[in-house]
Amino acid sequence: MNSAQRNYCPTRRELLAVIAALQHFRHYLLGTHVTLRTDHHSLKWVRTFKRPEGILARWIETLAEFDFEIEHRPGRLHCNADGVSRPICKQCWGKNFTTPWIDEFERADELIDPLGIHTLTVPSELTTEDLSELQREDPIISPLLDFLDRDVNPTRDDLRALPLESRNLWSQRPLIHVQDGILVRDVHTSTQLVVPIVLQNRLFDVVHSGPLAAHLGAERMLTQLRQHYYWPGMRRDVFTWCSQCTECQKSKPAPSKAHGKLQKVVTGAPLDIVAVDILSGLPSANDGSKYILVLTDYFTKWSEAYALPDAEAHTCMSAMYNNFFARFGMPRQLHSDQGRTLNQN
Numbered sequence: 001m002n003s004a005q006r007n008y009c010p011t012r013r014e015l016l017a018v019i020a021a022l023q024h025f026r027h028y029l030l031g032t033h034v035t036l037r038t039d040h041h042s043l044k045w046v047r048t049f050k051r052p053e054g055i056l057a058r059w060i061e062t063l064a065e066f067d068f069e070i071e072h073r074p075g076r077l078h079c080n081a082d083g084v085s086r087p088i089c090k091q092c093w094g095k096n097f098t099t100p101w102i103d104e105f106e107r108a109d110e111l112i113d114p115l116g117i118h119t120l121t122v123p124s125e126l127t128t129e130d131l132s133e134l135q136r137e138d139p140i141i142s143p144l145l146d147f148l149d150r151d152v153n154p155t156r157d158d159l160r161a162l163p164l165e166s167r168n169l170w171s172q173r174p175l176i177h178v179q180d181g182i183l184v185r186d187v188h189t190s191t192q193l194v195v196p197i198v199l200q201n202r203l204f205d206v207v208h209s210g211p212l213a214a215h216l217g218a219e220r221m222l223t224q225l226r227q228h229y230y231w232p233g234m235r236r237d238v239f240t241w242c243s244q245c246t247e248c249q250k251s252k253p254a255p256s257k258a259h260g261k262l263q264k265v266v267t268g269a270p271l272d273i274v275a276v277d278i279l280s281g282l283p284s285a286n287d288g289s290k291y292i293l294v295l296t297d298y299f300t301k302w303s304e305a306y307a308l309p310d311a312e313a314h315t316c317m318s319a320m321y322n323n324f325f326a327r328f329g330m331p332r333q334l335h336s337d338q339g340r341t342l343n344q345n
Helices: 010-024 041-046 054-063 104-109 128-137 142-150 156-160 164-170 197-209 218-225 234-243 246-251 313-328
Strands: 033-038 067-072 176-179 182-187 190-194 273-279 291-297 303-308 333-335
Touching: 010 033, 010 041, 010 054, 041 067, 128 142, 128 182, 142 164, 142 176, 142 182, 197 218, 197 234, 218 234, 273 313, 291 313, 303 313
Parallel strands: 033 067, 273 333
Antiparallel strands: 176 182, 182 190, 273 291, 291 303
16 A cells, blocks of 8 residues: 555555455456455445545445445454454453354355356267267378277388378377277376367367457467377467468458668769768767768768767758868768758758
8 A cells, every 4th residue: 555545544444455356356256246255344334325525436436337245244253364464362262252153165165156257068079989980080090090909010111101190190109099999199297189180170260269269379279289189280280270360360460561672872973972970979089079970972982071079960061061062062962861960950
């Protein structure tokens, strides 16, 4: 709390804590009935305040978007929240209270719905038998299942006849094995399902753009899929499908404007174009000069430099007129980087 909030009365400080907590968990609490349990009985007047003014009116307006109920609990039963701020009282230790004790852990078990969302039950679309059948019909996985079922080691000629993806999977033994009739891959502490070709794009669509998806980028999509699934060339496919997602392309910001390519500056005679620039950031000389004014003729590549005490417009123009222009004449075009000093009138 800042210095002004520390001067609030206890009731306002309690209400400030309620405001801060509800705003912090706002995305969870909107649309859900919330119980505010407090040992400060005066907070119950928030719902019945007749004519709120000033900061109280603004706080009550902030609370209006929440569906909440204030429940009072005596301080001696509010130890789960005040355990840090309230040390054990030696006089009350060991006494039996007539008020029944409320176990917060038992009450937490009664909560069956998450805060702010409804519980979704999604039935499985494919059974174990369906996955096993799809793998045995897959041209990449089917030969490997045949080898593992017969417990044989294929020869080099047998492996050359297989697709490249099948050889890639077979080289990962003993990580790949058959579990309940389905080919899986063990990695660290997780087991990945080897996805057949017919389910790969469908799986990506569900995880990337399904009802509970968020159109994640390719790297995050790859990390999320690798937790439970695997197939050879997975990284290449995920990056390709992410780049082809229509919704992602619509929401993607416009690419930055392409920079023009460097081109030759064509000149036909001396003093057609003279470039001018100021070099700064130099240590001060004995005469107080801090800048260097550089002029270069594009055609002859002749360059001259003049020390300047400052980079003001009149100082630069005096140096150019009294030195370069007085000796070589006026150029047809003076080229600069449109610096603030050289663009002053």
